[in-house]
Amino acid sequence: MSTPHFILTIRCQDAVGIVAAVASALAAADAFITESSHYGDEETGLFFMRTVFRPTGAHFQSRDDFLTALAPVRQRFGMDLNLHRRDRRMKVLIAVSKPGHCLNHLLHQWQSGELPIDVVGVLSNHRDHQRLTEWYGIPFHFLPMGADKPEQEAALFAVFEQTGAELLVLARYMQVLSDDLCQKLAGRAINIHHSFLPSFKGAKPYHQAHARGVKVVGATAHYVTKDLDEGPIIEQETERVAHNQSAQTLARIGKDIESVVLTRAVRWHAEHRVMLNGLRTVVFY
Ligand SMILES: Nc1nc2c(c(=O)[nH]1)N[C@@H](CN(C=O)c1ccc(C(=O)N[C@@H](CCC(=O)O)C(=O)O)cc1)CN2
Numbered sequence: 001m002s003t004p005h006f007i008l009t010i011r012c013q014d015a016v017g018i019v020a021a022v023a024s025a026l027a028a029a030d031a032f033i034t035e036s037s038h039y040g041d042e043e044t045g046l047f048f049m050r051t052v053f054r055p056t057g058a059h060f061q062s063r064d065d066f067l068t069a070l071a072p073v074r075q076r077f078g079m080d081l082n083l084h085r086r087d088r089r090m091k092v093l094i095a096v097s098k099p100g101h102c103l104n105h106l107l108h109q110w111q112s113g114e115l116p117i118d119v120v121g122v123l124s125n126h127r128d129h130q131r132l133t134e135w136y137g138i139p140f141h142f143l144p145m146g147a148d149k150p151e152q153e154a155a156l157f158a159v160f161e162q163t164g165a166e167l168l169v170l171a172r173y174m175q176v177l178s179d180d181l182c183q184k185l186a187g188r189a190i191n192i193h194h195s196f197l198p199s200f201k202g203a204k205p206y207h208q209a210h211a212r213g214v215k216v217v218g219a220t221a222h223y224v225t226k227d228l229d230e231g232p233i234i235e236q237e238t239e240r241v242a243h244n245q246s247a248q249t250l251a252r253i254g255k256d257i258e259s260v261v262l263t264r265a266v267r268w269h270a271e272h273r274v275m276l277n278g279l280r281t282v283v284f285y
């Protein structure tokens with residue numbers, strides 16, 4: 001059986017000696033570092049680090065062993081420190097409305113082993129994608145938007161909790177989540193917006209873009225906050241468009257970009273490569 005690798009992520013106030021202290025603690029625990037990235041943001045004064053390592057010694061093998069070895073450094077610098085087995089797959093719940101292209105792409109990538117996740121369910125306020133979801137052998141949860149939005153959202157959060165989900169992916173889910181639900185899911189919900197933010201927030205961004213006469217369209221994956229389309233950006237991509245292309249054609253071009261951008265963002269989040277830095281993110285590619 002191959003030796004498990006661990007992913008260590010750290011966020012704390014920046015200071016002299018953090019990298020040396022972490023590397024020394026890992027060396028003292030016979031940890032072999034295979035990958036390491038760090039960044040200090042001079043504006044926010046925050047330090048970020050992602051290190052991948054594997055055990056080589058007899059005394060330090062388990063996650064708890066290494067958490068114990070890192071405890072003094074964690075305390076010295078007041079770190080927000082997390083340690084994950086690299087072979088553990090994140091549990092993901094996907095929400096979708098009528099546009100199904102992002103869901104389809106995610107499910108194909110997952111089934112093809114291209115994403116380090118387990119899809120624990122798909123939920124929707126429409127039944128359009130129930131057959132596709134069940135074809136993949138995934139539970140489908142129909143949560144229609146009745147008159148009582150808090151009730152629908154309570155049912156949504158109940159599915160999130162009951163499935164053991166660790167991430168909610170809004171794969172063109174066209175309902176605005178309430179402040180209360182956003183707080184409960186802070187840092188655990190990713191949305192795909194079908195424009196190159198901050199341009200063209202809200203509904204019908206391709207019509208807005210066409211009317212503005214843009215030469216480039218794009219898509220943005222971001223963490224979900226109460227402020228619509230304002231959450232910390234994880235990934236963006238663009239493609240050139242031309243004067244003779246309609247809003248419908250822009251939307252068709254955009255579908256492929258949205259699918260790729262959302263899948264990248266989910267992969268990077270599941271690989272613990274994305275860290276929140278206020279209203280921004282740090283992404284260790
Ligand atoms: N709290 C948040 N919730 C959601 C966000 C977000 O950023 N914060 N993003 C949306 C997705 N989205 C754009 O990317 C978006 C979805 C829906 C709407 C909208 O105006 N919806 C209408 C209803 C539309 C319908 O029923 O078809 C509404 O909610 O009144 C704008 C942008 C997902 N949720």
